[in-house]
Amino acid sequence: MKNINIGLFGFGNVGRGLYDVLRRINSDSVHIKRVCVRHIEKQRDVVAEFTDNPDDIFNDKDINLIVEVIDDAEAAYDIVKRALKSRIPVVSGNKKMLGHHILELIDLQEQFNTPLLYDASACGSIPVIRNLEEYYDNDLLCSVKGILNGSSNFILSKIFNEHMSYDAALKLAQDLGFAESDPTLDIDGWDSLYKLIIITIHAFGVYVSPDELFTYGISTMNDSDIRFAREKDRRIKLVAHVEKFDDRLIMCVIPQLISRNKYIYSVEDEFNGVVIKGLFYDKQFMFGRGAGGHPTGSAVLSDITACGYNYRYEYKKRNDSVLPTYTMDHTFRVYFRYKSAEQRNLLHFSKVREQYSSEDYNYIVGDVTIANLKAHQEELRVKDCFVAAYPFD
Amino acid sequence: MKNINIGLFGFGNVGRGLYDVLRRINSDSVHIKRVCVRHIEKQRDVVAEFTDNPDDIFNDKDINLIVEVIDDAEAAYDIVKRALKSRIPVVSGNKKMLGHHILELIDLQEQFNTPLLYDASACGSIPVIRNLEEYYDNDLLCSVKGILNGSSNFILSKIFNEHMSYDAALKLAQDLGFAESDPTLDIDGWDSLYKLIIITIHAFGVYVSPDELFTYGISTMNDSDIRFAREKDRRIKLVAHVEKFDDRLIMCVIPQLISRNKYIYSVEDEFNGVVIKGLFYDKQFMFGRGAGGHPTGSAVLSDITACGYNYRYEYKKRNDSVLPTYTMDHTFRVYFRYKSAEQRNLLHFSKVREQYSSEDYNYIVGDVTIANLKAHQEELRVKDCFVAAYPFD
Numbered sequence: 110m111k112n113i114n115i116g117l118f119g120f121g122n123v124g125r126g127l128y129d130v131l132r133r134i135n136s137d138s139v140h141i142k143r144v145c146v147r148h149i150e151k152q153r154d155v156v157a158e159f160t161d162n163p164d165d166i167f168n169d170k171d172i173n174l175i176v177e178v179i180d181d182a183e184a185a186y187d188i189v190k191r192a193l194k195s196r197i198p199v200v201s202g203n204k205k206m207l208g209h210h211i212l213e214l215i216d217l218q219e220q221f222n223t224p225l226l227y228d229a230s231a232c233g234s235i236p237v238i239r240n241l242e243e244y245y246d247n248d249l250l251c252s253v254k255g256i257l258n259g260s261s262n263f264i265l266s267k268i269f270n271e272h273m274s275y276d277a278a279l280k281l282a283q284d285l286g287f288a289e290s291d292p293t294l295d296i297d298g299w300d301s302l303y304k305l306i307i308i309t310i311h312a313f314g315v316y317v318s319p320d321e322l323f324t325y326g327i328s329t330m331n332d333s334d335i336r337f338a339r340e341k342d343r344r345i346k347l348v349a350h351v352e353k354f355d356d357r358l359i360m361c362v363i364p365q366l367i368s369r370n371k372y373i374y375s376v377e378d379e380f381n382g383v384v385i386k387g388l389f390y391d392k393q394f395m396f397g398r399g400a401g402g403h404p405t406g407s408a409v410l411s412d413i414t415a416c417g418y419n420y421r422y423e424y425k426k427r428n429d430s431v432l433p434t435y436t437m438d439h440t441f442r443v444y445f446r447y448k449s450a451e452q453r454n455l456l457h458f459s460k461v462r463e464q465y466s467s468e469d470y471n472y473i474v475g476d477v478t479i480a481n482l483k484a485h486q487e488e489l490r491v492k493d494c495f496v497a498a499y500p501f502d
Numbered sequence: 503m504k505n506i507n508i509g510l511f512g513f514g515n516v517g518r519g520l521y522d523v524l525r526r527i528n529s530d531s532v533h534i535k536r537v538c539v540r541h542i543e544k545q546r547d548v549v550a551e552f553t554d555n556p557d558d559i560f561n562d563k564d565i566n567l568i569v570e571v572i573d574d575a576e577a578a579y580d581i582v583k584r585a586l587k588s589r590i591p592v593v594s595g596n597k598k599m600l601g602h603h604i605l606e607l608i609d610l611q612e613q614f615n616t617p618l619l620y621d622a623s624a625c626g627s628i629p630v631i632r633n634l635e636e637y638y639d640n641d642l643l644c645s646v647k648g649i650l651n652g653s654s655n656f657i658l659s660k661i662f663n664e665h666m667s668y669d670a671a672l673k674l675a676q677d678l679g680f681a682e683s684d685p686t687l688d689i690d691g692w693d694s695l696y697k698l699i700i701i702t703i704h705a706f707g708v709y710v711s712p713d714e715l716f717t718y719g720i721s722t723m724n725d726s727d728i729r730f731a732r733e734k735d736r737r738i739k740l741v742a743h744v745e746k747f748d749d750r751l752i753m754c755v756i757p758q759l760i761s762r763n764k765y766i767y768s769v770e771d772e773f774n775g776v777v778i779k780g781l782f783y784d785k786q787f788m789f790g791r792g793a794g795g796h797p798t799g800s801a802v803l804s805d806i807t808a809c810g811y812n813y814r815y816e817y818k819k820r821n822d823s824v825l826p827t828y829t830m831d832h833t834f835r836v837y838f839r840y841k842s843a844e845q846r847n848l849l850h851f852s853k854v855r856e857q858y859s860s861e862d863y864n865y866i867v868g869d870v871t872i873a874n875l876k877a878h879q880e881e882l883r884v885k886d887c888f889v890a891a892y893p894f895d
Contacts, residue, residue: 126782134781233783234783236637240629243808243813247529247803249523389796390801392790395786395787395789396765397787403782414640418818
């Protein structure tokens with residue numbers, strides 16, 4: 110492996126995690142040469158050269174790898190583009206940036222013959238992208254389904270297992286460093302969505318942009334919903350889901366009522382769990398820490414090492430002669446809590462299976478299309494509503 | 503990916519599984535050109551060209567990949583050697599052969615610049631070798647521990663969960679195609695051991711030969727042992743284990759009393775589960791079907807596809823400047839059932855923690871070294887004795 114001198118952008122939770130990991134393994138071949146931060150005046154108890162000028166990294170001829178672990182997606186986009194155009198390999202952890210710009214970044218990798226790695230961006234320490242890229246790269250793959258956001262899962266676990274309030278659980282997740290600095294990214298499903306988009310490129314060769322997808326989170330979930338789940342002996346989990354049906358592909362992020370016999374039922378706290386399903390091998394389950402500075406820092410290290418061995422993603426599935434077509438024309442059984450008749454009429458149930466009404470709230474269990482859910486994504490994101498997929502066992 | 507014309511050796515459970523998988527995906531680029539079998543006269547309801555002469559494969563210029571999925575380790579060794587020396591890439595599923603000859607086969611790969619892939623040999627459909635090779639290739643890795651044999655785990659599950667007798671469970675495993683044709687390979691831990699040896703080469707760069715390792719299975723387990731496990735709210739699982747402590751490496755295959763809070767407690771039936779533990783990322787758990795023709799056939803397909811992309815193992819860890827030293831000087835807490843005082847005296851307990859005596863049998867819970875267990879491996883393999891690791895929680 111060649112020597113790696115890193116130019117690091119960002120020294121938050123993940124950047125600091127990477128620093129700790131590298132210091133611990135005391136590698137001969139991997140060093141952080143310089144760190145670019147926004148607030149250079151901040152006191153940091155580490156031995157590293159800091160700058161607030163990106164040029165100090167890009168103009169340093171010793172630096173042969175850029176690692177970008179900043180929060181700001183637009184700034185991350187500029188850094189990654191500039192790195193690729195300067196033919197400096199780059200590792201990124203910014204899923205929002207990737208979710209929006211990955212197609213362009215694939216082109217730039219090719220054009221400038223320079224790799225961009227981002228396994229650390231999806232599922233923290235679980236090597237899901239590498240596995241999809243290298244091992245599940247044949248035609249047997251049917252679906253990828255999982256809990257991809259550690260922070261919202263942590264909150265759900267605290268609510269379900271420890272009867273904590275939503276706000277207290279969110280506060281705790283933030284204090285422990287699991288939450289994004291903007292918590293709506295976690296809670297409303299966006300973080301899971303960006304990861305799902307990245308996963309789908311590798312799993313099925315298809316890119317779908319964030320605004321074409323149904324994304325719904327847990328921010329409007331309330332005690333009635335939790336009670337409903339408990340009565341059915343299920344847990345609510347925020348699930349990202351991509352599945353191929355012959356030549357059609359469905360994708361979405363939605364809370365789901367998960368029964369005990371499912372692998373992801375037992376994925377608790379800040380952990381992530383991914384179920385990869387294929388013909389013949391059936392289901393594979395991968396499970397590990399999905400959030401936190403040190404697990405993510407060690408995932409970044411795996412990307413760095415891979416760069417040292419000149420590894421690059423090949424996006425093999427994009428070369429398939431026939432790619433599946435993304436569709437929202439797919440029916441889910443859902444649980445839908447609502448207040449007004451107007452809200453009730455947002456969704457067109459092809460089949461109503463259960464109904465409940467009371468002075469406080471009402472719910473329906475029935476079958477709707479993803480297209481119907483997507484059409485009313487914003488109207489469903491209010492305190493009086495909550496939707497969750499309610500799969501048959 | 504280039505076109506692949508396979509010369510297939512063996513058409514048992516896995517060979518047939520591969521045939522089914524390929525027929526199902528109807529690949530343009532992967533074909534079975536010819537199949538070499540021992541009993542050519544056997545009726546088979548498949549469309550393929552059969553031969554019983556290996557030369558028909560080695561001399562066929564169209565064949566650019568050998569896939570070897572036969573039972574006989576010595577014959578497999580000859581095929582793989584001949585393939586490498588003929589510079590034909592080769593995929594093997596024979597863990598016994600690999601466990602004995604892997605060092606020589608690594609040399610041959612290098613000498614003839616030809617790859618040998620064998621992910622399918624360890625853990626069926628779980629890509630454990632590929633992950634160790636590509637993702638856990640840095641210094642953070644501490645241990646790999648898992649249930650690597652689907653057949654013995656299937657038997658243990660039937661005994662523990664369905665109160666089936668040992669013999670009935672073994673028969674069922676054989677009928678379902680999970681067991682090796684020689685069941686002692688599964689039951690006495692040899693199959694797990696070979697897989698552990700292969701895993702360890704990739705995980706820590708160290709090769710230890712089968713006869714240097716303590717290997718102990720479940721064939722002498724009886725109702726008293728099952729009762730003991732149940733009383734402690736544990737399950738008996740056959741566990742392969744490699745762990746690094748600074749510059750020392752321990753390795754062994756031993757039944758373990760596993761408590762509920764462990765990931766592998768829930769690995770049931772023919773499934774395999776592997777826990778990879780590292781600094782910073784803590785534990786990763788991978789879970790999937792570890793036996794059966796179709797799951798293993800699909801794992802062989804992943805190796806075949808990887809060959810199509812010119813993938814090869816790099817055995818990076820073998821190049822580390824300092825490799826850990828294998829040692830048996832490590833103490834385990836064990837449960838030991840025995841009958842005679844002579845058997846009792848085989849093991850030297852540095853600490854005795856529990857003792858039980860009766861007319862029928864006796865047991866001790868106490869601390870012994872692996873070296874002590876290894877010294878009496880054969881004497882412990884009798885009906886009157888059973889040893890299982892009994893880890894602290």
